[in-house]
Amino acid sequence: MTKLQYLSLTKPERVLVDLGNFFRNFGKGILNWFKSIPLKLLKFWNHTLSVPFKTLEKAMTKGNWWVRGNFLVFGLYQIFHKEIARGILYLLYEVVFIWFFIRTGLPYLQKLGTLGTLSLTSHYMVDPSSGVADGTFATGDNSFTILLYSIVTIFLALLFVVLWYFSIRDAKSLYDNTLVGKMSNNKQFFKDLVDSKYHTLLLAVPLVGLVAFTIIPIIFMVTIGFTNYNGAERITLFDWVGFDNYSLLFSGFSNGGANVVGIFFKILAWTLLWALIATFTNYFLGMVVALLINKKGIKLKKLWRTVLIFTIAVPQFVSLMLINRMLDVNGFLTDLFVKFGWVPAKVSPFQNATLARVIIIVINTWVGVPYTMLISSGILMNIPEDLYESARIDGASSFKMYRSITLPYMLFITGPYLLSQFVGNINNFNIIYLLSHGEPSFSLDKKLGYGDPGETDLLITWIYKMSMESGSTKNYAMACVLGVLVFLVIAFFSLIFYGRTGAVKNEEDFS
Amino acid sequence: MASLKLEHIYKVYPNGHKAVSDFNMDIKDGEFIVFVGPSGCGKSTTLRMIAGLEDISSGELYIGDTLVNDMQPKDRDIAMVFQNYALYPHMTVYENMAFGLTLRKVPRTEIHEKVMWAADVLGLTDYLDRKPKAMSGGQRQRVSLGRAILRNPKVMLLDEPLSNLDAKLRGQMRSMISKLHQQLKTTFIYVTHDQVEAMTLGTRVVVMKLGRVQQIDTPQNLYDHPINKFVAGFIGTPQMNFFNVTLQEEKDGVYVKWSDCEQAPLKLSKQQLLKAEKKYLQGKLPIVLGFRCEAISAEEEELSKGDNIVDVTISHFEELGNETLIYGDLKEIEGLGGESTTSVIIKAPNKLGHVPGDVIKARVNVEKIHLFDAESEMTIIPPVPDHNVLPVTIENEKMDLFGVSTKPESIPVDFLKNGTVSLPLDALKVGEGEVDAKVILVEEHREARIALVKAADKELFVEVGEKVKAGDKIKFAVDYSRATFRDENDKLVASPLAERDNLFAQFVNLKTAFAVTENESFNKIRDDRVNEVNARYEKLEADLAAEKEAKLAEAAALQEQKAPQVIEKQAELKTKENEANLKLKELKAKYSRDVKEAKAKHKQIYKDEMAKINEQYKKMKEDEKRDYKQSMMNNRDRESRRQRRLAYSIFRESFPQMKANDIERKTNSLEFDKETELNGLKAHFSQNKNFLKAEIKGEQDKFKEEYYPLESASKLYANKEKELAKKKEDDLLHAQLIFFFKYETKYQLIPDAITNRIIQGLGNKVFTKTFRVEVPHNGFKEDKDGLEFKVVSFVNYGDVKMYKCTGELFGEKVVVYINQERDIQLGEKVKLIPDLEKTQIYENELNIRLY
Amino acid sequence: MAEKHFASKRFAEKSQRVLIYVILTVISVIWLFPFFYLIMQSFAKVSNPKSIFPVEWTFDNYKTLFTSDTRPFLNWWLNTFLIALATAVLQTIFVLATAYALSRLRFAGRKGLMKLILILGMFPGFLGMLVNYYLLQLLGIDGSMFSLIIVYFASSAMSYYIAKGFFDTVSRSLDEAVMIDGGSKNTVFWRIILPLSKPIIIYTILISFTSPWGDFMFGNFIAGSSRTMTSADYTVAVGLYKITDMSEFGVFCAGAVMVSIPITALFFWLQRYYVEGIAGGAVKG
Known part of the structure; x- marks a missing residue:
């Protein structure tokens, strides 16, 4: 199919051809990705994986005794070599880790296999005098803390090995320098910290925060997915159940007999539909409003923009709860709906699923449009003026100009923004939870038992209900499984889009 | 002010791409060097390596006589002007220029002085308080120049500073920069891709292409004697005309035959092509003829000379005012097409009355032409040819060269009918040897002094000393080991001996060398050096101690003598201090009064100005309204009424905007005046304050100096001792850094100078690399624990005798040629060691030259 | 003839402009009505959500806010204000440090770190809440609202993209x-x-100051799970969220108005930087 033939086709045919190419390349892309795996592995092995072992072996054979000392005591050579600050840092970590490992790490790690055997008589130590639980935990095993501490310990152990290797490699290169006559001293370390190694100074603390409060929780979440911890109370014993949760979700029926798989796919479908509609409605409406405001002859531009910014200024949760109250059974809007006859009186509008979904989408545009309006007007302002002038000379009508200049330009610039908005909407918790709280619940004959999601629930709100809301239907492990699935869905979409939109690739040319 | 030395500078990126390879240059103090070349030729990379913004892969960079390879940019005492000026947008011009000095903690008064000096050199005095964005391109460039001057650097680096300016401004800035160069006498290094800047500014110009230096010479030499087609094409506007030709040598001269055009051949004098190799003159090899547009002319008195005329069909003109460029084509041989070059540019005072389409005659001035070998693109008439090609015949042991002589039997050729021999210039040593010749003429060149001599019936070029003049008789010797013999159809018959033999070695430190060989002498070397260093420092420490002793005693005595007056002097100092504090308080009060007063004044001015503007605009509005009403009343014609109404509505619509602009402009200028005045007050106040403070401090120091000399003296000496101890420790460490070259089993000590060079190039990766040591034939010495070689044969090159020896190194056979004074029997075992001073040392893998 | 053509073109333009004005006014009404309704309801003595204008105007909704101890609005406001202030300062430092390091400094693992943050952003955040709460307990600062600060700014390095x-x-x-x-x-x-x-610093401060006001999820969770908390320790969001039944709708509206005023004022004061941040940031995606 030469370029010429392609251009001679009519528009619909061209679209078909494009689609065909898209899927074929996509398939081919996956195919040669797999084919290149053995090559990549080999390259990975002799470039990155084997390098550490080579340096260790060299350090052992070629280094002097102090360097060999580093194998046992971190930073020994550095201290001997007058790089005291660096040496002490390494040594400090070793001491702290070993103390932590022996005192708490090891006991918990041993119990990791069985996740605790000693069941508890009562949850809390009862204060003999007042007979009220005084808030301290009774002895005995608590699988939750066992799992948590063992994950933390494993993480610190990995870091221990990495630092062990770094301290040896560092010692070796320092030793080589002395052989060649280049001496370095303590002052150099601090001077570097502010100059060539400035990034370590800047990133150290944020990264620690990131690891502790994001990475470890995520690892924990993924591992919980393989246990049967339903999160009812925190001091319980639960055990590994392997992939049962996943298989249950995809094939089985919940103990209440309801068809879990059906519910899961319904909610997944609604989540994707919701994300698609929400993103595009906000995007186009926002752009249209921006176009209207920025049109040449329109006066009081600042006024219109400030009105819309008002909705962003007021905290989102205040406006959402307000609207939720207005949609209450005898709320103001429900009253209007009743007058219009859409809803039978005295019934909350969220009982009928389709109406609930429409309301949510409308409210979402009400919240989202000002935000996209700002972005679009920002971009509209720096579309080069000469594009329009040349189009006007060619005699293009204002609609034609919009379609052939404004739209493609906007789409190109906001490509990655659209994707991040799409991902954001999949996880858009506030709108659903605060407005419809997932109503109406599924009309099921049998009891579901997993957080009882409603028809307007997204995956994210279903996870919240299952993990956080109290009540017997709580199942934290299943919530984690769903969490992992949400991640996979988002990762899948991002890979497709990110691969195609150049914005991320040519990040360097933007700057 | 400093000289700059770059030796074997390489820039190799991790992926192996050589951005700059083997850059060698000696820049003397005060020179204006220009790096020029197409984009991507490595000129900016070299500049950034000098500045320290990119690290040097290998090679050595000296600024002044200090090695700066590993130094931070800020310690190299250089200044740089960037292409996009790199001014700090949020600082005023004053702060921009003073930023470097404030970072260096230079006292404020000195900064102020220096900035004022730089400002008036660059004519920026009244912009000092402006922000860069409020200034034009030219002014901004001058600010960045000012910032650079203030560092009074040893070397001033400019990275394409003018490429963002418009043409007229570029001319002005060029003259400003060269004026600056004369004034400051600093060494300038200027990078540009515009060859006009290169020719006008540079004392010497470096033309670069794909990371390699093509030619380094003065602009005029580059223009007149380009060494290859690239330099010829790059230098000079409009571009040089190039044509494919072949050269045919006839009796009365050399004829240039056009390959692509149907034109009469040009006639050159033999004298011109004396330095060209004969092979080019057989009309076989493709040659590129090049001449500039002023070397061809279509004017009457040139045409009247009659020879070397070509006819040109004119395609268009380019009139530049003082001269006109005639663009045309020589008549083309039909059917060639493709790569044929027929377009020509002719410079003429005016159109000479011609019209596009005419066919005119033009004469090529053959003195100003250039000839390049089409394939290697190098010039075939280099100012200093590197070898002579002479005809030769060899029969039964006789050779007719320089008068028939016996053929040295080392030349493996027995029979050669009218072949050629090529003798490199440095293979002919004047002053010794038995061939005698008469000097015809001598030419003076920058690299060497060469003479055309006639020996027997052959003419050739040799390098001669200062005293030789035309007509002298000289003798010279021929080193046949460097000769190349070819038969009549240019097939190689005997190639010369390689200049250097290669040995491969590893770099090893003392400890490993000793561990393997247990050779006590190695340790002895180290111990001697350590003892030598200790001895030296003992003496130094002793002198310092003695000096300290004397100085302290003297200070103590002085202190006793002054003791009585101390109390009285102290009181005196106290009164001075109080007096100064009083003055300071008074100064502060006056300053705050002035500021309040200035602010009030400006507020008042601002109020009046605003009132005036409002007044003015109110009146304007009323006049317009009255005039509109009037014209509406007494004007009945519908069209003009409608026009008037339209004009009125436009006025009403644009009126507020006009007023707003006017107000804004007015407030800006008022604001600016206020700001300058306040700044002036602040600078004045801080100046006086510092002055007062400096005064008091001066008094206190003087007091302490005079009355407590012991304390300051002892502090001084304590520092001195500490410094000496540190220096001793450093020297001791360096003394122990002894390294060896390991040739498989034998070890050779490497002299310090070479060790530094190698370590400088490769840092601590030195132990993992293999090195190629290229040893010249006379570079070998006999040494008892040298490498073992067996003498295989004796090679006699006329007056140079060589012994061919073979040996074993890393399992491979190594052939080495040595010329030794004492004669050696064949088959004898001899122990040799290379004299490292004479060798060239390469890092084998990336072929980077270290020494 | 020319005049007629000239007139009709001007007429078409004029009518188009009028149409746009109409649309814009309708949009403004739709967007502003809920807030108008909120303010009106906050003055209603008897909360009758159906009618826009209150039957009887009164101030005691606002009075109850500051007097009643079940709804100690002032404590809520102060708690949230302190938390927001601390988060604003710490989060800005973290975001600017990370953004500067990733944008201008070249070091090994830079691209890897950016990819990691991108991937971490795909996980639903609050599942880790339970773990964060536990980690805080491990560090001994659980229960109080100030542990919120740590949770807010701890992983703020994730939102480096706009500043970068x-x-x-x-x-x-x-x-x-x-x-x-x-x-x-x-x-x-x-x-x-x-x-x-300066623009991006103010934008970051603005965003990190306003986000704690809007978060009720983690606050609600901490309030629910710790025993020592009284309603005086709540943040504003949690407090208002707890007013569920419609009878206290007026008090809710009053509380909502009192919360919105300072934030909206702050927003309009720094509006220029906010717009610049969004437009600039979005362009880079």
Whole structure:
């Protein structure tokens, strides 16, 4: 199919051809990705994986005794070599880790296999005098803390090995320098910290925060997915159940007999539909409003923009709860709906699923449009003026100009923004939870038992209900499984889009 | 002010791409060097390596006589002007220029002085308080120049500073920069891709292409004697005309035959092509003829000379005012097409009355032409040819060269009918040897002094000393080991001996060398050096101690003598201090009064100005309204009424905007005046304050100096001792850094100078690399624990005798040629060691030259 | 003839403009009505959500806010204000430090770190809440609202992207100029880059100050799970969320109005920077 033939086709045919190419390349892309795996592995092995072992072996054979000392005591050579600050840092970590490992790490790690055997008589130590639980935990095993501490310990152990290797490699290169006559001293370390190694100074603390409060929780979440911890109370014993949760979700029926798989796919479908509609409605409406405001002859531009910014200024949760109250059974809007006859009186509008979904989408545009309006007007302002002038000379009508200049330009610039908005909407918790709280619940004959999601629930709100809301239907492990699935869905979409939109690739040319 | 030395500078990126390879240059103090070349030729990379913004892969960079390879940019005492000026947008011009000095903690008064000096050199005095964005391109460039001057650097680096300016401004800035160069006498290094800047500014110009230096010479030499087609094409506007030709040598001269055009051949004098190799003159090899547009002319008195005329069909003109460029084509041989070059540019005072389409005659001035070998693109008439090609015949042991002589039997050729021999210039040593010749003429060149001599019936070029003049008789010797013999159809018959033999070695430190060989002498070397260093420092420490002793005693005595007056002097100092504090308080009060007063004044001015503007605009509005009403009343014609109404509505619509602009402009200028005045007050106040403070401090120091000399003296000496101890420790460490070259089993000590060079190039990766040591034939010495070689044969090159020896190194056979004074029997075992001073040392893998 | 054509074109333009004005006014009404309704209801003595205008105007809704101890609005407001202030300062430092390091400094693992943050962003955040709560307990600062601060700013390095987009626009030759003038990378950051990035700093402060006001999820969770908390310790969001039944709708509206006023004022004061941040940031995606 030469370029010429392609251009001679009519528009619909061209679209078909494009689609065909898209899927074929996509398939081919996956195919040669797999084919290149053995090559990549080999390259990975002799470039990155084997390098550490080579340096260790060299350090052992070629280094002097102090360097060999580093194998046992971190930073020994550095201290001997007058790089005291660096040496002490390494040594400090070793001491702290070993103390932590022996005192708490090891006991918990041993119990990791069985996740605790000693069941508890009562949850809390009862204060003999007042007979009220005084808030301290009774002895005995608590699988939750066992799992948590063992994950933390494993993480610190990995870091221990990495630092062990770094301290040896560092010692070796320092030793080589002395052989060649280049001496370095303590002052150099601090001077570097502010100059060539400035990034370590800047990133150290944020990264620690990131690891502790994001990475470890995520690892924990993924591992919980393989246990049967339903999160009812925190001091319980639960055990590994392997992939049962996943298989249950995809094939089985919940103990209440309801068809879990059906519910899961319904909610997944609604989540994707919701994300698609929400993103595009906000995007186009926002752009249209921006176009209207920025049109040449329109006066009081600042006024219109400030009105819309008002909705962003007021905290989102205040406006959402307000609207939720207005949609209450005898709320103001429900009253209007009743007058219009859409809803039978005295019934909350969220009982009928389709109406609930429409309301949510409308409210979402009400919240989202000002935000996209700002972005679009920002971009509209720096579309080069000469594009329009040349189009006007060619005699293009204002609609034609919009379609052939404004739209493609906007789409190109906001490509990655659209994707991040799409991902954001999949996880858009506030709108659903605060407005419809997932109503109406599924009309099921049998009891579901997993957080009882409603028809307007997204995956994210279903996870919240299952993990956080109290009540017997709580199942934290299943919530984690769903969490992992949400991640996979988002990762899948991002890979497709990110691969195609150049914005991320040519990040360097933007700057 | 400093000289700059770059030796074997390489820039190799991790992926192996050589951005700059083997850059060698000696820049003397005060020179204006220009790096020029197409984009991507490595000129900016070299500049950034000098500045320290990119690290040097290998090679050595000296600024002044200090090695700066590993130094931070800020310690190299250089200044740089960037292409996009790199001014700090949020600082005023004053702060921009003073930023470097404030970072260096230079006292404020000195900064102020220096900035004022730089400002008036660059004519920026009244912009000092402006922000860069409020200034034009030219002014901004001058600010960045000012910032650079203030560092009074040893070397001033400019990275394409003018490429963002418009043409007229570029001319002005060029003259400003060269004026600056004369004034400051600093060494300038200027990078540009515009060859006009290169020719006008540079004392010497470096033309670069794909990371390699093509030619380094003065602009005029580059223009007149380009060494290859690239330099010829790059230098000079409009571009040089190039044509494919072949050269045919006839009796009365050399004829240039056009390959692509149907034109009469040009006639050159033999004298011109004396330095060209004969092979080019057989009309076989493709040659590129090049001449500039002023070397061809279509004017009457040139045409009247009659020879070397070509006819040109004119395609268009380019009139530049003082001269006109005639663009045309020589008549083309039909059917060639493709790569044929027929377009020509002719410079003429005016159109000479011609019209596009005419066919005119033009004469090529053959003195100003250039000839390049089409394939290697190098010039075939280099100012200093590197070898002579002479005809030769060899029969039964006789050779007719320089008068028939016996053929040295080392030349493996027995029979050669009218072949050629090529003798490199440095293979002919004047002053010794038995061939005698008469000097015809001598030419003076920058690299060497060469003479055309006639020996027997052959003419050739040799390098001669200062005293030789035309007509002298000289003798010279021929080193046949460097000769190349070819038969009549240019097939190689005997190639010369390689200049250097290669040995491969590893770099090893003392400890490993000793561990393997247990050779006590190695340790002895180290111990001697350590003892030598200790001895030296003992003496130094002793002198310092003695000096300290004397100085302290003297200070103590002085202190006793002054003791009585101390109390009285102290009181005196106290009164001075109080007096100064009083003055300071008074100064502060006056300053705050002035500021309040200035602010009030400006507020008042601002109020009046605003009132005036409002007044003015109110009146304007009323006049317009009255005039509109009037014209509406007494004007009945519908069209003009409608026009008037339209004009009125436009006025009403644009009126507020006009007023707003006017107000804004007015407030800006008022604001600016206020700001300058306040700044002036602040600078004045801080100046006086510092002055007062400096005064008091001066008094206190003087007091302490005079009355407590012991304390300051002892502090001084304590520092001195500490410094000496540190220096001793450093020297001791360096003394122990002894390294060896390991040739498989034998070890050779490497002299310090070479060790530094190698370590400088490769840092601590030195132990993992293999090195190629290229040893010249006379570079070998006999040494008892040298490498073992067996003498295989004796090679006699006329007056140079060589012994061919073979040996074993890393399992491979190594052939080495040595010329030794004492004669050696064949088959004898001899122990040799290379004299490292004479060798060239390469890092084998990336072929980077270290020494 | 020309005149007629000229007139009709002007007429078409005029009518188009009128139409746009109409649409814009309708949009403004739709967007402003809920807030108008909120303010009106906050004055209603008897909360009758159906009618827009209150039957009887009164101030006691606001009075109850400041007097009643079940709804100690003032404590809520102060708690949230302190938390928001602390988060604003700490989060801005974290975001700017990470953004500067990732945008201007080249070091091994830079691209890897950015990819990691991208992937971490795909996980639903609050599942880790339970773990964060436990980690805080491990560190001994659970229960109180101030543990919220730690949770808010701890992983704020994730939202470096917009600030990085801004730092990318500053040209690199400034760094080189400073290095030659004798400054270290630290000087470049403090004396050159920060003074230049006033808009993005204010944008980051604004975002990190307003986000704690809007978060009720984690606050609600901590309030629910710790025993020592009384309603005086709540944040505003949690407090208002707990007013569920419609009878207290007026008090809710009053509370909502009192919360919105300071934040909206702050927003309009810094509106210019907010718009710049969004437009700039979005362009870089």
